[in-house]
Amino acid sequence: MENTITQIVYLISAVLFVSGIKKLSSPATARSGNARASLAMLLAIVVTLLNNEILDWTTVLAAVVAGAAIGGVLARYIQMTAMPQLVAVFNGFGGGASAAVAAAEFVRAGGSGPSLATDVGITIVLSTLIGAVTFSGSLIAFGKLQGIVTGKPVTFPLQKTFNALLFLLVLVAGASLAHMGVANSVAPLVGMGGLEISGPFFLALVAGALVLGVLLVIPIGGADMPVVVSLLNSYSGIAAATTGFVLNNYILIIAGSLVGAAGLILTQLMCKAMNRSLGNVAFGAFGTEGQTAKVKTGQRPVRDVDAEQAAMVLAYAGSVAVVPGYGLAVAQAQHELKKVCDLLEDRGVTVRFGVHPVAGRMPGHMNVLLAEADVSYDKLLDLDDINAEFDTTDVVLIVGANDVVNPAARDPDSVIAGMPILDVDRARSVIVMKRSLSPGFAGIDNDLFYMDNTLMFFGDAKDQMSELVREVREA
Amino acid sequence: MGELLILLYIFVLATLAGREVISKVPPTLHTPLMSGANAISGIAIIGALVVTGSAHAPWVKVLGVAGIVMATINVVGGFMVTDRMLQMFRKR
Numbered sequence: 001m002e003n004t005i006t007q008i009v010y011l012i013s014a015v016l017f018v019s020g021i022k023k024l025s026s027p028a029t030a031r032s033g034n035a036r037a038s039l040a041m042l043l044a045i046v047v048t049l050l051n052n053e054i055l056d057w058t059t060v061l062a063a064v065v066a067g068a069a070i071g072g073v074l075a076r077y078i079q080m081t082a083m084p085q086l087v088a089v090f091n092g093f094g095g096g097a098s099a100a101v102a103a104a105e106f107v108r109a110g111g112s113g114p115s116l117a118t119d120v121g122i123t124i125v126l127s128t129l130i131g132a133v134t135f136s137g138s139l140i141a142f143g144k145l146q147g148i149v150t151g152k153p154v155t156f157p158l159q160k161t162f163n164a165l166l167f168l169l170v171l172v173a174g175a176s177l178a179h180m181g182v183a184n185s186v187a188p189l190v191g192m193g194g195l196e197i198s199g200p201f202f203l204a205l206v207a208g209a210l211v212l213g214v215l216l217v218i219p220i221g222g223a224d225m226p227v228v229v230s231l232l233n234s235y236s237g238i239a240a241a242t243t244g245f246v247l248n249n250y251i252l253i254i255a256g257s258l259v260g261a262a263g264l265i266l267t268q269l270m271c272k273a274m275n276r277s278l279g280n281v282a283f284g285a286f287g288t289e290g291q292t293a294k295v296k297t298g299q300r301p302v303r304d305v306d307a308e309q310a311a312m313v314l315a316y317a318g319s320v321a322v323v324p325g326y327g328l329a330v331a332q333a334q335h336e337l338k339k340v341c342d343l344l345e346d347r348g349v350t351v352r353f354g355v356h357p358v359a360g361r362m363p364g365h366m367n368v369l370l371a372e373a374d375v376s377y378d379k380l381l382d383l384d385d386i387n388a389e390f391d392t393t394d395v396v397l398i399v400g401a402n403d404v405v406n407p408a409a410r411d412p413d414s415v416i417a418g419m420p421i422l423d424v425d426r427a428r429s430v431i432v433m434k435r436s437l438s439p440g441f442a443g444i445d446n447d448l449f450y451m452d453n454t455l456m457f458f459g460d461a462k463d464q465m466s467e468l469v470r471e472v473r474e475a
Numbered sequence: 476m477g478e479l480l481i482l483l484y485i486f487v488l489a490t491l492a493g494r495e496v497i498s499k500v501p502p503t504l505h506t507p508l509m510s511g512a513n514a515i516s517g518i519a520i521i522g523a524l525v526v527t528g529s530a531h532a533p534w535v536k537v538l539g540v541a542g543i544v545m546a547t548i549n550v551v552g553g554f555m556v557t558d559r560m561l562q563m564f565r566k567r
Contacts, residue, residue, distance in 0.1 A: 017515060018492055024508050025499040031561040034511050038554040041518065048521050054528035056536075063527070063540045067547025074548070075555035083560075087510050090553050093545040094516040100542035101522040104535045108526070119479050233509055236516040243522050245482050253482060254489040255518035261493030262512040266505060357502055364505030368560050376567040382502045 009047040010251040016040035017255055021262075027377045044251050080372045081329055084361040088142040088229055091236045095134025098239035099206070102127035105246050106202055120246065121178035127242035128202075129174060129209045134235040136213030141228050144217070145361060151222030163215050170208035177201050220281065223441045227270045227281045229362050234263020266363050273357035273383075275409075275419035302437070302449055304456040307464060310431050311471030313455065314340070317394035319350040321386060323422055324366055325359050327400020327434070331461035334373040336469055337399060341375070343472045352379050354386030354396075354422050356404040383420055393427040400433070400461050402440030407447055416442045429453045433464055507560045514553025520546035 017040045023033025054060055071090075078086045102124050109120075143149030156162075220228050237259025244252025271278050305313075314320055322341065328334055341351045353375065359366040367380050381389070390396070398405055401422075408414040409421045424430050425448055436458065437449060448454055457464060500508045523546050527539030 014489075018496060021493070021508075021511070022496045022499070024504055024511065025496075025501065027501075027504060027561075027564040028566070030504055030507060030564065031558065034507070034554060034557045034561055037511060037515060038558075041515070041520075041550055041554070044518065044521055045524065048524050049528075052525055052528050054524075055530070056528070059536065059540060060524060060527055060543065063543035064547050067544040068551040070544075071548035071550070071552025072555055075552040075559060078556060080560070083506060083510070083556075086552075086556060087506075087513055090510070090513045090549045091516075094513060094519060094549045097517065097519040097523055097542045097546035097549065100538045100545065101519055101526055104523075104526045104530070104538035104542065107532060107538065108530070108535045230509070233513060233516075236513065240516050240519045241486055243519055245479070245486075247522050247525060248478060248482065249521060249525075250482075250485055252518050252522055253485050255515050257486050257489040258493035258497075259512045259516040261490050262497045262508060265494065265497050266509060269502075269505075355502070357505075360506075362506055363509060364502055364507070367503040368506045368563070371560070371563040371565075374563075374565075374567075377503060377564045378566050380503050 003051070006047050006051045007250070009043055010249075013040040013044040013251055014254045016043070017258060021258065080369055081332070082146075083365060083368060084225060084229055085142050085145040087362060088138050088145060088232065091229070091232045092135050092138030092142065094236035095131045095138060095232075095239045097131070098236070098243040099128050099131025099135060099209075101243050102131060102246055103202075103206065110199070118178055122174075123242055123245040125174035125178050125205065127239060127246050128205060129170060130235055130242055131239040132206055132209035133213040133216065134232055134239050136210040137217045137228075137235070138213075138232045140214050140217040141225065141232060144220075144222055145225055145229075149218070153221045154218040159215070159219060163212070166208060166212055166215065170205060170212060173201050173205040173208060177205065216282070224274070224276075224281050226358055226360070226362050226365075227267060227274070227276075227278070230263055230266035230270055231278075232263070234260050234267060237261070237263055269357060270363055273420055275416060300450045302456045303452075303454065304458055305431070307457070307467035307471045310433075310455065310457045311468055311475045313395055313429060313431060314344060314349070314397065314468075315347060315472055315475035317344075317349055319393050319395075320344060320352075321389065321393045321396045321424075321427065322351065322353045323386075323396060323398045323401050323405060323424060324353065324355065324370065325399065325401025325404065326361065326366075328461055329360065329366070329369050329400075331400065331465075333399065333461040333465045334369050336462060336465035338370075338373040338375055339469045340465060340472055343469065352381055352386065352389065354381055354383070354389075354424075356383060356401070356422055357420075359401060359404065383422065387423050390423050390426040394429070396424040396427040396430045398424060398430065398432045398434075399465075402434070402446055403442045403444075405446070405448055406440075406442070406444070408444060415444060424448065425451060425453075427453075429455065431455045431457050433457045433459070433461055435460065504561075504564070507557050507564075510553055510560065511557040514550050514557060517546045517549030517553060520550055 020037035241256030523542030
């Protein structure tokens with residue numbers, strides 16, 4: 001009967017997880033949706049603890065308290081700009097936990113004697129493999145985002161061939177394991193005697209998977225991290241789901257596949273926003289940070305303005321659309337930007353924000369940074385909504401964005417042909433706040449800078465924004 | 476084979492349900508969606524608790540405890556940081 005109670009509570013949890021995520025469809029209900037999902041998790045944990053025979057409460061509770069303390073401190077003190085790194089680390093731990101559980105099942109099956117059925121062997125192998133790849137891959141992604149590992153793609157000769165061979169080896173190790181079953185055979189691990197074959201095979205599987213995770217992420221450049229973080233997010237869910245197959249546990253499968261779906265959808269959206277295929281991101285070694293292509297920029301005349309002139313244009317506009325790019329976050333200028341917008345609104349100017357999906361280091365990152373700066377969420381418009389507004393917008397203020405406003409995307413011969421962009425050139429005038437005319441990640445010049453209705457406002461985003469605050473106040 | 480097939484049914488249907496609800500999340504909330512989903516992937520904690528709770532062999536226990544610690548970091552940290560982000564999304 002206890003088992004029935006557990007299953008019913010798991011079912012309630014599953015419903016709460018799905019309905020909790022559903023509430024994330026609006027910023028107004030999102031917070032309660034997250035609370036609902038945490039309640040679902042709590043219910044599942046409590047019923048698991050109560051209805052399973054826990055032999056060693058001290059160890060279990062100590063582990064929970066330690067994990068909760070570490071997670072809580074990280075969550076409380078992390079800077080919002082560092083959110084992609086944090087999500088990468090959490091992803092890694094999720095994958096690591098799934099792999100650890102699968103490995104524990106493997107050892108236990110070996111220790112207790114009877115051989116495992118092949119299907120259980122397969123699920124253990126898969127769960128360990130996906131979990132371990134997620135773990136090491138996420139740690140490399142964290143290192144890249146944090147600047148510990150180089151943001152440049154790391155490549156070596158025959159990399160794809162090597163990766164493919166390694167993957168094949170891991171699969172062979174896994175298949176042999178699943179075939180052998182895990183009969184009484186993990187002697188090297190548990191020291192209990194028996195066949196000494198599959199223990200080393202298992203260790204080879206784990207080691208191979210860990211190396212594979214590293215090799216899959218190091219050739220990917222810093223600018224492509226939104227795709228990688230999304231994909232690893234998906235893996236961590238799939239790892240949890242496969243662990244559910246190992247343990248015959250429905251709630252693990254349901255929650256895991258929800259996360260797997262979320263990660264896949266975000267991965268697709270990011271690829272679309274960057275106009276790239278997943279294969280191109282994974283193998284293209286493209287997203288080079290600060291790529292210095294041989295582009296001749298600044299050969300044509302531009303109209304540059306100082307803070308006073310820019311302030312005049314903004315202050316006497318009827319409507320302003322702000323297009324923030326990652327440069328804004330790097331300069332930590334979002335709070336100054338908010339001040340400028342407040343001053344403009346006090347003067348009766350309509351201000352809105354147009355946020356491109358890849359304006360940041362993970363999906364939706366820029367929206368979080370603007371929300372942190374107290375920008376009301378109903379002023380944050382996504383690509384399609386803001387594009388419908390540019391025709392009737394007086395001034396567009398672009399801060400630290402480049403490729404996502406490059407009209408070359410409409411030219412079928414351009415390298416960024418077809419990339420979804422913000423059609424800022426349709427507004428009456430455009431102010432571009434930028435350090436120089438240097439190209440963005442795509443490494444191409446931006447025609448927008450040379451258009452008649454474009455004003456270039458050169459300088460560091462934070463300094464220039466502070467200037468702008470003063471000038472708009474006086475305008 | 477029966478049991479495995481049921482698990483597969485659940486996996487496929489849950490993935491489809493996930494696709495439906497998640498595709499309705501607006502781009503504004505994609506970061507909280509990701510960190511919230513992340514916290515949910517810490518569901519592996521259930522597996523870690525079951526495994527550790529019934530562990531006799533030392534290695535099983537070591538792996539189980541490692542699983543609990545990692546999954547709890549994921550769960551607690553993930554939900555907390557998502558809440559921290561979502562409370563900043565206000566309408567004025």
